[in-house]
Amino acid sequence: MTETFDFSLVDWSRGQFALTALYHWIFVPLTLGLAVIMGIMETIYYKTGDEKWKQTAKFWMKLFGINFAVGVATGIILEFQFGTNWSNYSFIVGDIFGAPLAIEAILAFFMEATFIAVMFFGWTKVSRGFHLASTWLTGLGATISAWWILVANAWMQHPVGMYFNPETARNEMDNFFEVAFSPIAVMKFCHSVLSGWVLASVFVIGICCWYLLKKREQDFATSSIKIASIVGLTASILVALSGDHAGYQVAQTQPMKLAAMEGYYEGEEGPGLVAFGILNPEKKTYDDNIDPFLFKIEIPHLLSMLAERRFDAYVPGINNIINGNYTLSDGTQAISVPQRMEIGQTAISAFDAFRKAKNINDVNAMDSARTVLDANVKYFGYGYVTDPAQVIPNVPLVFYTFRVMVYLGGYFIFFFIVMMILAFRKKLENLRWIQYVALWSIPFAYVCGMCGWVVAECGRQPWAIHELLPTWAAISKLQTSSVIVTFFIFLALFTIMLIAGIRIMVKVIKKGPATIDQNSSY
Numbered sequence: 001m002t003e004t005f006d007f008s009l010v011d012w013s014r015g016q017f018a019l020t021a022l023y024h025w026i027f028v029p030l031t032l033g034l035a036v037i038m039g040i041m042e043t044i045y046y047k048t049g050d051e052k053w054k055q056t057a058k059f060w061m062k063l064f065g066i067n068f069a070v071g072v073a074t075g076i077i078l079e080f081q082f083g084t085n086w087s088n089y090s091f092i093v094g095d096i097f098g099a100p101l102a103i104e105a106i107l108a109f110f111m112e113a114t115f116i117a118v119m120f121f122g123w124t125k126v127s128r129g130f131h132l133a134s135t136w137l138t139g140l141g142a143t144i145s146a147w148w149i150l151v152a153n154a155w156m157q158h159p160v161g162m163y164f165n166p167e168t169a170r171n172e173m174d175n176f177f178e179v180a181f182s183p184i185a186v187m188k189f190c191h192s193v194l195s196g197w198v199l200a201s202v203f204v205i206g207i208c209c210w211y212l213l214k215k216r217e218q219d220f221a222t223s224s225i226k227i228a229s230i231v232g233l234t235a236s237i238l239v240a241l242s243g244d245h246a247g248y249q250v251a252q253t254q255p256m257k258l259a260a261m262e263g264y265y266e267g268e269e270g271p272g273l274v275a276f277g278i279l280n281p282e283k284k285t286y287d288d289n290i291d292p293f294l295f296k297i298e299i300p301h302l303l304s305m306l307a308e309r310r311f312d313a314y315v316p317g318i319n320n321i322i323n324g325n326y327t328l329s330d331g332t333q334a335i336s337v338p339q340r341m342e343i344g345q346t347a348i349s350a351f352d353a354f355r356k357a358k359n360i361n362d363v364n365a366m367d368s369a370r371t372v373l374d375a376n377v378k379y380f381g382y383g384y385v386t387d388p389a390q391v392i393p394n395v396p397l398v399f400y401t402f403r404v405m406v407y408l409g410g411y412f413i414f415f416f417i418v419m420m421i422l423a424f425r426k427k428l429e430n431l432r433w434i435q436y437v438a439l440w441s442i443p444f445a446y447v448c449g450m451c452g453w454v455v456a457e458c459g460r461q462p463w464a465i466h467e468l469l470p471t472w473a474a475i476s477k478l479q480t481s482s483v484i485v486t487f488f489i490f491l492a493l494f495t496i497m498l499i500a501g502i503r504i505m506v507k508v509i510k511k512g513p514a515t516i517d518q519n520s521s522y
Helices: 007-048 051-084 087-121 128-157 176-180 183-213 218-253 255-262 302-308 318-323 337-359 363-384 395-424 432-440 442-458 480-511
Strands: 162-165 170-173 273-279 293-299 463-465
Touching: 007 051, 007 128, 007 183, 007 218, 007 442, 007 480, 051 087, 051 128, 051 218, 051 480, 087 128, 087 170, 087 176, 087 463, 128 176, 128 183, 128 463, 162 363, 183 218, 183 395, 183 432, 183 442, 218 255, 218 302, 218 395, 255 318, 255 395, 273 302, 273 395, 318 337, 337 363, 395 432, 395 442, 432 442
Parallel strands: none
Antiparallel strands: 162 170, 273 293
């Protein structure tokens, strides 16, 4: 390998993309969840004709609209960065990755844009039934939008439905349905969207408890809490179930990510899952023979159950994945990372030979090179790896964020049960300490969602596309200084947008639902 890479450029490009994604995801899950909650509220209004529910739905629609607007702005910038900062990535896999993004823009975005106008401005202009349909279709559009974005992300985690075409030097799609409906995409969609429902439910309950603390809008608050607690509890249980299945998928397709999630270096049969642990900061690399933990408490055999659905299954650790020579679930032998690096270099050399043969129109040499390339292309990305340690994610980051996500997920199941019982028994109004707990649970819901994305994205490092393209081979040829400058420009702009969005929401919340026009009618 003679090509050199500027890893400071890689780090700043990754940082800029992570910054944009972080700000974008502050707004997206709340819109996904509020769409369901306000849809249920308007449905109750449609069924009962009770103006209270119309007023309630309109209030949460305002907060939905604020988040929707800022989420769209940050999302557009996020997609542009594939072209500006990750042009090699866009060139190599744009035919595949671009398809779900294009569908998202053409179908879902226009669907949202059409019905959101009716939802906000059609209260007195369309029938009650049509308005209710517009509300649900706006939420459906947002959810469909999330589907196609998550399809693209799932493909990066586990690329399927494509082949490498040496004629164009691009990966090209050969099975759209395999890309669009892969099991990884389905489970990622369920887990991510349901987590948005959880966040929105916590948000609604927290805001309503603020009203109870202020002794305002008590009927509105308790009614909203009842709806949000039911939605939140249902979503939390489904998130746990989908998370379990997503963990099984990770074990099958990204074993290194699973090992990082567990700080798991040496494989064994029937390993336990770390319920609580403190990593050893002296552990610097995979082969230093230092115990990875200072302290840990394990749940016996649970990692084996998660990874292979058996109590006594063998689960490889980081060292085993690096060194290979263990039996995979399909009965074949795992090959080591150094062997994959050799295969990848062979694939890259065959591709270079193909291009040279093509330039001189040597058909026999082209066929020979293509044969070698096709036999070795599976590990093409490893040809850019120079040290086996490069394929190990940041273990402490992934390990701790995974546990924060799981702990908070368990907390929210308990939280929704308590809030639902208290709300339906009409005891919540007198428990101020519970109201404070609910209010301060809102930021933890955001932390939980962010930790999930850190696990998903940092856990698959160094791959921009798993085992196909490492990050340092995916970036644009830019000056590091220009990426640094734009990083801080985006940081300032996004922070201003975030502050503006929060201030507008706080203003709406302080005014309360009573200020919404109650005289409008159909």
